[in-house]
Amino acid sequence: MSSTAEGQVLAITGGVGGAKLALGLSKLLTPDQISFAVNTGDDFDHLGLHISPDIDTLTYTLAALSNTELGWGRADETWQFIETLGQLGGENWFRLGDKDMALHIHRRALLDAGQNLSEVTATITAALGIKHQVLPMTNDSVRTIVHTQTGDALPFQHYFVRDQCAPAVARFEFSGIETAAPNPLILQQLETCRALIICPSNPFVSVDPLLSLPGMRAAIAESGVPVIAVSPIVSGIAIKGPAAKMMSELGVPNTAVSVAEHYDDLLTGFVLDEQDAALAADINLPTLCTQSVMRTLDDRVQLAQSVLDFITELS
Amino acid sequence: MSSTAEGQVLAITGGVGGAKLALGLSKLLTPDQISFAVNTGDDFDHLGLHISPDIDTLTYTLAALSNTELGWGRADETWQFIETLGQLGGENWFRLGDKDMALHIHRRALLDAGQNLSEVTATITAALGIKHQVLPMTNDSVRTIVHTQTGDALPFQHYFVRDQCAPAVARFEFSGIETAAPNPLILQQLETCRALIICPSNPFVSVDPLLSLPGMRAAIAESGVPVIAVSPIVSGIAIKGPAAKMMSELGVPNTAVSVAEHYDDLLTGFVLDEQDAALAADINLPTLCTQSVMRTLDDRVQLAQSVLDFITELS
Numbered sequence: 001m002s003s004t005a006e007g008q009v010l011a012i013t014g015g016v017g018g019a020k021l022a023l024g025l026s027k028l029l030t031p032d033q034i035s036f037a038v039n040t041g042d043d044f045d046h047l048g049l050h051i052s053p054d055i056d057t058l059t060y061t062l063a064a065l066s067n068t069e070l071g072w073g074r075a076d077e078t079w080q081f082i083e084t085l086g087q088l089g090g091e092n093w094f095r096l097g098d099k100d101m102a103l104h105i106h107r108r109a110l111l112d113a114g115q116n117l118s119e120v121t122a123t124i125t126a127a128l129g130i131k132h133q134v135l136p137m138t139n140d141s142v143r144t145i146v147h148t149q150t151g152d153a154l155p156f157q158h159y160f161v162r163d164q165c166a167p168a169v170a171r172f173e174f175s176g177i178e179t180a181a182p183n184p185l186i187l188q189q190l191e192t193c194r195a196l197i198i199c200p201s202n203p204f205v206s207v208d209p210l211l212s213l214p215g216m217r218a219a220i221a222e223s224g225v226p227v228i229a230v231s232p233i234v235s236g237i238a239i240k241g242p243a244a245k246m247m248s249e250l251g252v253p254n255t256a257v258s259v260a261e262h263y264d265d266l267l268t269g270f271v272l273d274e275q276d277a278a279l280a281a282d283i284n285l286p287t288l289c290t291q292s293v294m295r296t297l298d299d300r301v302q303l304a305q306s307v308l309d310f311i312t313e314l315s
Numbered sequence: 316m317s318s319t320a321e322g323q324v325l326a327i328t329g330g331v332g333g334a335k336l337a338l339g340l341s342k343l344l345t346p347d348q349i350s351f352a353v354n355t356g357d358d359f360d361h362l363g364l365h366i367s368p369d370i371d372t373l374t375y376t377l378a379a380l381s382n383t384e385l386g387w388g389r390a391d392e393t394w395q396f397i398e399t400l401g402q403l404g405g406e407n408w409f410r411l412g413d414k415d416m417a418l419h420i421h422r423r424a425l426l427d428a429g430q431n432l433s434e435v436t437a438t439i440t441a442a443l444g445i446k447h448q449v450l451p452m453t454n455d456s457v458r459t460i461v462h463t464q465t466g467d468a469l470p471f472q473h474y475f476v477r478d479q480c481a482p483a484v485a486r487f488e489f490s491g492i493e494t495a496a497p498n499p500l501i502l503q504q505l506e507t508c509r510a511l512i513i514c515p516s517n518p519f520v521s522v523d524p525l526l527s528l529p530g531m532r533a534a535i536a537e538s539g540v541p542v543i544a545v546s547p548i549v550s551g552i553a554i555k556g557p558a559a560k561m562m563s564e565l566g567v568p569n570t571a572v573s574v575a576e577h578y579d580d581l582l583t584g585f586v587l588d589e590q591d592a593a594l595a596a597d598i599n600l601p602t603l604c605t606q607s608v609m610r611t612l613d614d615r616v617q618l619a620q621s622v623l624d625f626i627t628e629l630s
Contacts, residue, residue: 048423049362080393088442090424098413102399106365109405127403208537 007194008032009311010186013208014039016071017232017241017294019061021307024300025197026062026132028308035133037186039201040117041144041174041209042156046094049104050111053157054206055121055136056103063128071240081205093162095224118183133185137210140180144205145173149249156205165242168249174209182213188228190223195311198229200292203242203262204250217266226268226314231256234273234293244253257282269314271307286314321363322509323347324626325501327331329369330355331386331555332547333514334376335609339619340512340613341377341447350448352501354516355432356459356489356524357471364419365426368437369521370451370473371418378443386555389415409545428568431450433498448500452525455495459520464564471520480557488615497528505538510626513544515607517558518577519565521626532581541583541629543622544569549608572597584629586622601629 009029010132013022013036025034041127060066060074067073087093096104103124116139125134132196144156146308148167159167180253190196201207211217236254238244247254252262256272260283270285273292280287288310294300318411324344328337328351340349354369375381375389382388392412401407406533411419418439425435431454461467461474464481473481506513516522526532535542551569553559562569567577571587575598585600588607595602601626609615 047420048427049420076567078393078395078413080413081396081416081420082416085421088417088421088439090417090421098393098395098416100400101396101413101416102405105364105396106400106403107406124403126501233371 008189008192008196009034009308010036010189010193011035011197012201012207012210013058013199013308014042015057018054018201018206019147020064020294020300021056021197021230022058022292022305023061023198024302025296025308027297028304031131032135035135035181035185035189037135037137037189037204037210039209039269040081040136040138041142044143044155044157045055045058045092046157047096048115049096049108051094051104051157052107052117052121054134055117055134056100058134059103059121059125059128059130061172062125062130062132062134063064063168065128069120069182075098076101091169094143094157095161099131102274118185121146126268133187135183135189137186138180138183138213141176142180142208142213143175145175146205147171147173160242165245169204169246172204172208174196174212177209177212178214180213182210182216182219187215189231190219193225195225196220196223196227197249197307197311198227200230200232200239202232202238202241202246203259204243204246207263220266227266228269228271228311228314229259229263229267230303230307231259231273231276233259235275239293255279257293260285269310270311318500318594322396324349324510324512324623325352325502325504325508326350326512326514327352327354327516327522327525328373328514329357329516330372332609333369333516333521334373334381335615336514336545336618336622337373338612339615339617340623341449342616342622343619346446346448350450350477350500350504352450352452352498352504352525353454354521354524355451356457356505357475358456359458359470359538361472361539362411364423366377366409366424366472367432367436367451370432370449371415373447373449374418374443377440377445377447377449379542388412388479389418396411401480403410409472410476412513433500450500450504451562452497452501452527453495453498456491457495457524458490459524459621460490461520462486475557476617480560484519484561485564487519487523489527490529491565492524495528496523497531497534502530505534505567507564508538508540510540511535511538511542511628512622512626513542513582517547517553517556518563518574519558520563522578531553535581542581543584543586543628543629544574544578544582545586545618545622546574546588547605548574548589550590554608570594575600584625586625 043052050072105226117136145157146154244254260270271288290306358367432451442514459471461469464485559569567573575585592604605621
């Protein structure tokens with residue numbers, strides 16, 4: 001069974017969709033068998049805090065603390081802080097819950113005490129009982145800037161949360177990427193892992209920042225391991241988030257085929273939903289068509305198992 | 316009636332007792348007639364925040380938002396943030412409420428945006444509907460350090476909140492005081508005011524930091540106005556806080572007389588509680604003996620009126 005095969009699997013993940021598959025993988029593979037490399041391009045400095053939305057989404061998901069009603073943030077949340085901040089005239093468009101604030105303040109304190117983001121993340125995930133490694137893609141500052149078709153340059157969270165993805169995108173910039181070093185723990189895993197999974201995250205803003213880090217694509221190529229991406233687009237729709245809208249605005253067909261083409265020669269195999277089975281013929285790679293919409297925990301585990309079996313098949 | 320006399324009154328205040336009299340004064344005098352100069356010696360940098368306990372105590376008191384049950388913090392408070400921070404392993408001995416956090420985060424954001432502490436305080440008090448000026452004693456960093464009899468040097472909040480005033484004090488240090496500039500708005504008021512009131516605050520840690528600012532005592536002396544202090548010690552007991560305990564540890568009788576002597580030649584008159592009327596003979600100043608324990612809002616206003624009448628008498 002693939003879930004007990006020798007060696008580590010490394011999974012690249014960004015937002016909510018990626019975290020769902022990551023959770024499924026974490027149920028099948030031990031902390032010695034899988035680690036997660038997480039996008040930090042949508043991190044931002046806000047109200048004196050360092051906010052890492054993708055790290056936090058994965059952290060809360062793995063700790064069974066994610067707010068499934070809202071689709072973001074922490075479960076059983078209260079909102080006294082942000083309501084009061086609004087009354088004081090402070091910036092309240094980024095809805096920070098009272099419990100969620102504890103994580104952000106703790107991160108601030110740990111960073112101020114000299115820990116890097118990777119160490120901070122290890123401290124926080126350990127405190128929440130998470131045994132799997134959650135690895136920020138870099139300890140340096142990389143900030144995704146959304147250049148819009150009207151010429152604005154929006155920090156990612158301003159585009160994503162404040163403006164609710166309304167502006168039409170023209171291109172993305174990963175500010176700071178040229179001088180950012182990939183997390184050494186990720187490079188180390190790439191040297192020894194048996195496979196790389198690109199979770200069903202937004203290719204442009206959740207996965208590309210990591211792939212754009214200096215030396216990252218070369219390190220993946222050198223590893224020689226199977227690289228499997230799971231499409232976040234099903235039937236032309238992004239299961240969550242603005243990926244499909246972005247593709248339309250960028251003039252790319254909003255299909256799983258475009259996702260496969262986007263990752264170009266990086267991939268060994270591609271996973272798309274059974275609803276899109278007809279598209280497999282247009283993808284110049286081994287494909288797996290499977291039920292990829294993850295509504296329940298069983299769905300997550302099932303997709304994880306399918307992906308791991310696919311890896312075995314390709315290895 | 317004194318409350319309508321010409322010119323400004325300036326009141327120096329620190330913690331809870333001072334804020335009570337300040338509230339009474341604010342009910343009798345308009346924002347054109349009284350301002351408040353506030354201790355910042357017990358400010359501290361904590362969890363990436365700039366916390367100003369004495370400014371906040373006065374702010375919440377004037378805004379009718381103070382937590383009268385706890386005796387500190389904000390009314391109708393909830394504690395999700397600090398509970399969660401504790402679960403994450405963060406420092407949770409300084410109990411920051413969810414609503415209170417909004418003020419601290421807003422201050423952090425305004426300071427980061429380039430406002431000085433005085434401007435930040437004006438922004439926050441205005442947002443809470445406070446019309447009277449709340450003036451931090453300085454915009455520079457002054458930090459009260461408690462030197463204990465066992466040789467420790469504790470930042471004030473560690474002594475006051477974390478260690479609950481248990482260590483015996485030997486002396487106080489106001490770190491940064493030599494290079495701190497008094498708030499120019501306070502110096503300006505001293506040039507034109509008609510009287511200075513030292514509220515019933517802790518002489519050592521709430522009032523001395525302000526009086527120790529370079530040029531402050533000289534500016535008070537040059538103003539030539541009546542300077543009236545109200546004793547925070549009644550019947551040998553501090554109404555609130557560690558003043559009496561400190562006096563014992565410093566080898567000073569814990570009486571109103573010691574408070575009057577502590578302020579030395581600064582004073583024109585001294586207000587002590589009617590319970591301590593017998594001590595008036597030992598004070599080498601005009602005195603007013605009155606009911607000074609402020610349980611109700613009426614008590615606060617009554618004491619304020621008595622102090623203002625006493626000023627008129629001495630002017």
